[in-house]
Every structure is written in C-alpha cells, then in structure tokens.
Amino acid sequence: MDELFDGRLLYGAAVYPEVLDAATFAADAAHMRRLGMNTARLGEFMWSALESVDGEIRLDVLDRALDVLGANGLSAIVCTPTATPPVWLTHGHPERLHHTADGVALGHGSRQHICTNNSVFRDRAARITRTIAAAVGNDRRVLAWQLDNEFKSHVGGCHCATCRGLWTGWLAARYQEVDLLNHAWHSAVWSETYQNFAQVPLPGPTPFLHNASLVNDFRLFSQECINGFAREQADIIRGRSTLPVTHNSGFGFDLDNAALFENLDFSSFDTYPSANNHSAFLMNLDYFPRLARSRRTVLMETSPSHGGSVRHYGVPHPHGFVEAEAFANYASGSAGFLFWLFRQHRGGSEQAHGSVLSAWGQPTIGYASAEAIGRLLPAVKPLLDHSSPAQPAVAVHYSDHAKAFLETEAGDHVGYRGLISAFHAGLVRAGIQRSLIPVEASLAGFRVLFTPFVHHLPEQDRARILQWVHDGGTWACGPGTGGRTEHHTWHADSALGGLEAAAGVESVFQFPATGSDSRGSILGHDVVLSRMSTFFRLPENDAPGAATALGTVTGGPAEGLEFATERRIGAGRMILLGSYPGAGAGTGGPDGSGAYDGGAALAAVVEYACAGVLPRVRTAGGTVAEYLRWRNGRLQHWLVNMGGEPGAFTLLWPARKLLGKQAVHADNGSHASHPALTLSAGVHTLGAYDYLVLEDIKEEQSL
Structure with a gap:
C-alpha cells in the first residue's frame, strides 16, 4: 500500500448531513475549512436516510454531502451505516434482535440492537455496503472507509437462536469431539459432563456461576464472530474500492483488537478521557499505532470539550488540554485527529455532548480548542514530514484475551482495563517511553518487556520471549501472569505452568493476598500485597545463574517466602512478580484496602527493570x-x-x-x-x- 493518505495529516470532525438542512450543512462545511480542518467523517448512522424502505436505496443524501464537502476542500471518511439498522429491518422480527443473557430482545431506538450474526441482517448489511462502495469506492472526494461504528461498545455476546446454533458449531470445530471438551473444561465438576455439543448451553442465567471455561470460550466465540462480520464488510468494500479501510475501536469494547486490525489497513480509535486522567489518553497512542497493516492510526473520535448524554453530563476540559492532546497525538505518529462532533445534535440521546458549534450554530466552549489545533497542525507538519517516530526501548503486553479472562474471573472486582491502565500510568509517571503490544507481537528493537495480568501465556509465546531474554532482553513477568491454561483452568504440574522453571523458582502457595495482611519488602519499599498471588521458594544453592530474591514476604500466610525474584538467562534477565507490589491506582488500588503507596513500589520495580534504557x-x-x-x-x-x-x-x-x-x-x-x-x-x-x-x-x- 502507498503511504497512508499520501502523507497528509488529517484534522476534522464527524458531520451528519442526514439530520441538517442543506443550507446549514453547507455553512458548517465552510466553517470547518475556516478552522483549518481538512477531513469530515460521515455515514455511520445514515442507513434509514439511504434506505427508508427495504430494497429502495437512494444515495442522494450522501452524494450531495460529498459534493458540499469537496467544494470546501474537505475529504471524507465514509462509514458503513450498519450500527443503526432501520426500523423496517427489526419491527415485527424479534428473532433478528440482539438477545441479552437473560433472554431479553433489545428493541429499536438506540444502536447495536440487532444480532450481527443474523442472516437477514448480514444480507441487508452486505447490500447497503455493496451499493455505497460501488457508488463512491474510488471517488476523489473520499479518503478512506470506516466499518460500522464502535463494535461491541454497548453489547457483548448475543444469546439469540441464531447465535445458539453458531455456538454449537463453533464448539464442534474447536474441540472436534465432545469428550475433548469435557476434558479441557473439567466438566465432571458439578456433573456438567456433556454428551454432544448441542447440549452445551449459552452462558445464561443459572442458580450460581457457570463453568469458567464455558464463559471464557463464549467470549472468544463472540469476538471471533464480530471480527468475521468486519472481514465480510471489508471484503465487500475492497472488491469495489482501493481506498484504505479501518474501524473506530477502543479499550472498553468487547473485542479482540489485535485480530480485528490484522485485516484492516490502518487502526483508529475513539477516546474520551477526563483531563485529570491524561495517561488514559496517552495509552491509546501507545497501543493502536502498533496494529493494522500500515502500522498507522487515526484518532477518530474525541470531544472538543466534554462527553455526555441526557443520562450523564460530562465535565468540560480545562482550556489548553485538548490542544495538548492534539500535539501528543501527532507527535506519537498518529495520522489524524477528529472531533465528535462538529455541530451539536438538537435531538437524540447525546444532546448534552460537547461539540465545536452549538445546535443553534454558535461557537461552544470547545471552539477555541478547534481554532488552536487549526494553527497547530500547519506549524508541526513540516517537522513531522521530515522526521519519524523512534521505537521505544520498553514494551508492555496488552491482551484483549487477558481482559476476557479477568472478566470471567473478577474475584476482587477489578477488571483488566483498570489494572493495565494503572500499570501504564505508572510507566507514564516514571517518564518511561513505551509501546503497548499484543502478546504475539515481535520483540525486535525492544530491550525491556513487561507482561502483567496475562492469565494465560501461550507456550509458544513464552518460548519466544525467553529466547529474546537469552539474547539480552529484560523481561518483567507478572503480576497475575501465567496462572491459567487456555481453557481457564489451573495447570496440572505447577502454579504458573513453565514460568517457574524458566525463573528458577518453586511455587509454594497461591492464594488471594487481598485482605490477608500479606506484606512484603521490595527495593527498599514496604508494601501491602494484593490480588491472586503466587509465592516462591528459591533454590538452596547459589550456583551461577540461580534465581535471587527481589521481593520478600514479611507478613501474612506466606511470610518468609519470595513474591519477586530475578534470574540471569544468557545475556538477559527475567524478573518474576508473583504478587502486586503495593496498592494500585486510585484510593486503595486493586485491593480496596485503603493502603496506597502512591505507586512508589511499582515505580521502583519499573525503574529497576529499565536500568540502562532511561531517557535522555x-x-x-x-x-x-x-x-x-x-x-x-x-x-x-x-x-x-x-x-x-x-x-x-x-x-x-x-x-x-x-x-x-x-x-x-x-x-x-x-x-x-x-x-x-x-x-x-x-x-x-x-x-x-x-x-x-x-x-x-x-x-x-x-x-
């Protein structure tokens, strides 16, 4: 693929010609250009305006909008409108709707209310996408494609009859024989043994909890299904267009982002952080550029002032914060920065959301930020054109599979996103440049790797990482890593699978340290230990290459054992963290105990692991x-x-x-x-x- 967008840097906003009169839309397009914008995103919620009656597709609204945008020097990112199916597609057809775990069919009136696996939906979605792509697929007014909008931002796996049948087929393809499923899931526990795949239920209501293996597999099944829909949409477009294809994703959605973007040309993301949580914004810039074919990303949605809806009012950003976001965005290598939205909606559920112009056409409190970025972009573009992002020396594993594991096993009511965000924020506070990468990604060029909270670490990835360590890398593994098989079961031979052997230690105890009065000492810091933890015994000899203590338990049931160790492996070293060293982010952190060290212990571990790669x-x-x-x-x-x-x-x-x-x-x-x-x-x-x-x-x- 040629250079993305021919080297252009995008700046713009989402627009909605289907809800505005022609004069207002034309005035808005001219206003966008005066602000220095060059891009408009449209179409993601336009389906009923394009196909008000089943089979009667008229693209007049889209075509006129592209004319207006083009006349004002604005290129378009055209979205497939499949996130908001028209009422004719679902009215009187509850079987086409998304069904919750309780069996409730979601109704028309919002978005993502249809089952994306339903055959009728897939047919109509393919038809509207095919028609749009054929009409504007290589149109000079169009810059790129976006699939749908924020897959799985509101819903998880569907429990309709269609999905029930697909689930049975997915299990049969995955396990081949039901006895293999029973063995992998340990379904003999509670007499859950199945005689055929059709007997395996969806994870609906039960008196207590479902088998963790079933729940985890259903999450994986759902992620694969939505990625299958994305592939189908992308293939339709690519049959009629040479323009790049993306999807606007995010950390909070029920997706496997790494697998989703393998088939897309560039990544894009939506983010709405508060100003006092700026590391959440930076986390997107550290992750999404590593995905998709071009290894480029675009910030597709963020607010010029605040988020919000009729149910929840957002807090306006302080003056200057949004411009700082834009500077960081372009500096990181992102190819674009787009607002949601340009003109405030007069109706609907997001009336209270921040915008550049108000519903009545006047500048909002976010307008000054839009003006500022219009001055920023031409100032930084010459510098960006003649430079390229430097790869950080430090990588952190981010895994949507790990997120699924911790949604299945949320024993201390702290999810993966909160944990990995707190860990990432610690790196930001330490001033360490970093990339977030998928577990399966190459480690070429990195010198330090952190792998926290990855419940299941595949054997092939562990072996590859250890070879990288042998060649000179530093691997800080844990906490919360390696304790489960791919089926969300305990290992049969040790607490952490092959990690103990690699680290040269023996696991003695594994228990939830939260609330157990477990304390430890690490790198001069006395800490409370929290979360599901593994405690180690060192070998009795001190032969060359033997593991050494880094963090020792000073109180609680595992007193005298180690919770952090270090071992030289070839030219590199492996640090194994068995427990969270100190409380985490927020009041009380992961353990909710109220004991919070400000992240000092974690910062000390980070700096220790990063010795030799600290920035200039x-x-x-x-x-x-x-x-x-x-x-x-x-x-x-x-x-x-x-x-x-x-x-x-x-x-x-x-x-x-x-x-x-x-x-x-x-x-x-x-x-x-x-x-x-x-x-x-x-x-x-x-x-x-x-x-x-x-x-x-x-x-x-x-x-």
Whole structure:
C-alpha cells in the first residue's frame, strides 16, 4: 500500500448531513475549512436516510454531502451505516434482535440492537455496503472507509437462536469431539459432563456461576464472530474500492483488537478521557499505532470539550488540554485527529455532548480548542514530514484475551482495563517511553518487556520471549501472569505452568493476598500485597545463574517466602512478580484496602527493570510526556505538559528548541521564522498544557 493518505495529516470532525438542512450543512462545511480542518467523517448512522424502505436505496443524501464537502476542500471518511439498522429491518422480527443473557430482545431506538450474526441482517448489511462502495469506492472526494461504528461498545455476546446454533458449531470445530471438551473444561465438576455439543448451553442465567471455561470460550466465540462480520464488510468494500479501510475501536469494547486490525489497513480509535486522567489518553497512542497493516492510526473520535448524554453530563476540559492532546497525538505518529462532533445534535440521546458549534450554530466552549489545533497542525507538519517516530526501548503486553479472562474471573472486582491502565500510568509517571503490544507481537528493537495480568501465556509465546531474554532482553513477568491454561483452568504440574522453571523458582502457595495482611519488602519499599498471588521458594544453592530474591514476604500466610525474584538467562534477565507490589491506582488500588503507596513500589520495580534504557530527557514524577522522533540521525524530543500546573523536565545534554506553543500562536498563526534557541542541560519548566519540540545537538552556546 502507498503511504497512508499520501502523507497528509488529517484534522476534522464527524458531520451528519442526514439530520441538517442543506443550507446549514453547507455553512458548517465552510466553517470547518475556516478552522483549518481538512477531513469530515460521515455515514455511520445514515442507513434509514439511504434506505427508508427495504430494497429502495437512494444515495442522494450522501452524494450531495460529498459534493458540499469537496467544494470546501474537505475529504471524507465514509462509514458503513450498519450500527443503526432501520426500523423496517427489526419491527415485527424479534428473532433478528440482539438477545441479552437473560433472554431479553433489545428493541429499536438506540444502536447495536440487532444480532450481527443474523442472516437477514448480514444480507441487508452486505447490500447497503455493496451499493455505497460501488457508488463512491474510488471517488476523489473520499479518503478512506470506516466499518460500522464502535463494535461491541454497548453489547457483548448475543444469546439469540441464531447465535445458539453458531455456538454449537463453533464448539464442534474447536474441540472436534465432545469428550475433548469435557476434558479441557473439567466438566465432571458439578456433573456438567456433556454428551454432544448441542447440549452445551449459552452462558445464561443459572442458580450460581457457570463453568469458567464455558464463559471464557463464549467470549472468544463472540469476538471471533464480530471480527468475521468486519472481514465480510471489508471484503465487500475492497472488491469495489482501493481506498484504505479501518474501524473506530477502543479499550472498553468487547473485542479482540489485535485480530480485528490484522485485516484492516490502518487502526483508529475513539477516546474520551477526563483531563485529570491524561495517561488514559496517552495509552491509546501507545497501543493502536502498533496494529493494522500500515502500522498507522487515526484518532477518530474525541470531544472538543466534554462527553455526555441526557443520562450523564460530562465535565468540560480545562482550556489548553485538548490542544495538548492534539500535539501528543501527532507527535506519537498518529495520522489524524477528529472531533465528535462538529455541530451539536438538537435531538437524540447525546444532546448534552460537547461539540465545536452549538445546535443553534454558535461557537461552544470547545471552539477555541478547534481554532488552536487549526494553527497547530500547519506549524508541526513540516517537522513531522521530515522526521519519524523512534521505537521505544520498553514494551508492555496488552491482551484483549487477558481482559476476557479477568472478566470471567473478577474475584476482587477489578477488571483488566483498570489494572493495565494503572500499570501504564505508572510507566507514564516514571517518564518511561513505551509501546503497548499484543502478546504475539515481535520483540525486535525492544530491550525491556513487561507482561502483567496475562492469565494465560501461550507456550509458544513464552518460548519466544525467553529466547529474546537469552539474547539480552529484560523481561518483567507478572503480576497475575501465567496462572491459567487456555481453557481457564489451573495447570496440572505447577502454579504458573513453565514460568517457574524458566525463573528458577518453586511455587509454594497461591492464594488471594487481598485482605490477608500479606506484606512484603521490595527495593527498599514496604508494601501491602494484593490480588491472586503466587509465592516462591528459591533454590538452596547459589550456583551461577540461580534465581535471587527481589521481593520478600514479611507478613501474612506466606511470610518468609519470595513474591519477586530475578534470574540471569544468557545475556538477559527475567524478573518474576508473583504478587502486586503495593496498592494500585486510585484510593486503595486493586485491593480496596485503603493502603496506597502512591505507586512508589511499582515505580521502583519499573525503574529497576529499565536500568540502562532511561531517557535522555527525564520527566519522571510529573505530567510532562515525551515522544521521540528521528530526523537525519538526530533525536527529537516532543514534550507536552498534560497537566494543569507547570511541569518540570530535565535535560541531560543541551538541546535546540525547534518549536514552542507560543510560536504556534504568535503573529496570528503565521508561523513566521523564529531564531532557534539552545536550552542548557538541567531542569526546565513547561507551563500548563504547554508543549515544545527539541532536537539533540553538540554542546554549543547555551541560553
């Protein structure tokens, strides 16, 4: 594939010509262009406007909208409208609707209310997609395609009759023989043994809990089904269009993102973080660029001011935060930044959502941010065009399969997303540049790897990682990793499968440490131990290559054992964490005990593991984030303060300042040339939501 979007960087918003009169839509398009926008996304909820009666498809609304956008210099991302089926498709047909685990059929009036596995839906979805793709598939006004909208953002697996039949077939294909299923699931427990695949139920209501293996497999089945729908839609489009295809995903949806984007041309994501949780925004930038064929991403939806609906009012962002988001977005290598939405909806359920223009056409509190980004993009684009993102030295495994495991086994009521977000936030606070990668991804170019909360670590991935360690990598494995088989059962030979043998330790106890008065000491920090934990015994000899203690249990049922160990393996080392060292994010963290160390112990473990790869610009402990880029063999430091107070950063060597926020907005956005300044080594301050671009130099004249 040629360079994505021919090297263009996108800036724009979602628009809805189907709900506006022609004059208003034309005025909005002109207004978008005046703000410096170059892209509009449309069509994801347009189905009934295109096909008001079954089989009578008229694309007039879409075609007129593309004309207006094109006349104003705006390229279009066209979406397939399958997230909002028209009423004629479901009225009087409850069998086509999405059914909850309780057997309730969801009705018309929102979105994602239909079963995406239903054959009638798939036929009509294919027809509307085929018609749109044939009409505008290679239209000069169109830039890219988006499939549907936010797959599984509102619903999980469907329990309708269609899905019941598909579930039976999926199990038969996966296990071949029902005896193999019974063995894998340990279905003899509670006399759950099945005689044929048709007897295996959907995980609906029961007096207590379903077998964990059944629940976990149903999550996997549901993820594979929606990805199958995505492949079908993408294939239809590619038969009629050469334009790139994506889907707007997110961390909170019931998806396998890595598998979804394997078949798509670029990734895109939606995110609505609060300003006081800026690491949640950065987490998207650390993950989604690693997916899809082009290894490029676009921020497809975020708010210019606040989220919200008629049920929930969002909190407006402080002035400057959204511009800081946009700077970080482009600095990270993202190819686009789009708002949801340009003009506020007059009706519907999201009337209270932030927008660029109000329902009556006046600038909102988010308008200033839209103006600011319109000045930012032309200022940074020349720098971005002549540089490329530097791969971080540190990787963190992110796994939607692990998320499914922890939804099945949420014994302490803390989900995977909260845990991995807290872990990621610790890396951000430590000032460590990082990438989030799928478990199966290549480790080429990385020097440190963290694998937390991955309940099941496939044997082939463990072997591949250990070879990377032998070649010189540092692997911090755990906490919460390796304790289950692929079927969500305990291992038969040890607590953590093959991890203990690799780490050179013996597992002694495994129990939920939360609330057990378990305490430990690690790297000079006394900590409360929490979550399902594994405690180790070291070998009795101290032969070369033997494991050594890193964290020792000082109180509780496992007192005297180890909860963290280290072992040299070839040219690298393996750190095994058996328990969460300290409470996590928020009040009381994962264990809810109220004992919170501010993440100091975790930060100490992170810094210990990352010894030798610490950055040249130190941002630890504050709100300053850094993205590294290469230009002509020199390293650039794109720094942004994501916080509402001044933040500090430390230069270990002098650096030349290429751009700052003040220059972006000086001279009415003309970006007139300003003399380059040299910042000396030492501590510097970056104002609230301020940003700048530095480039390494030899020590010359200092400022």
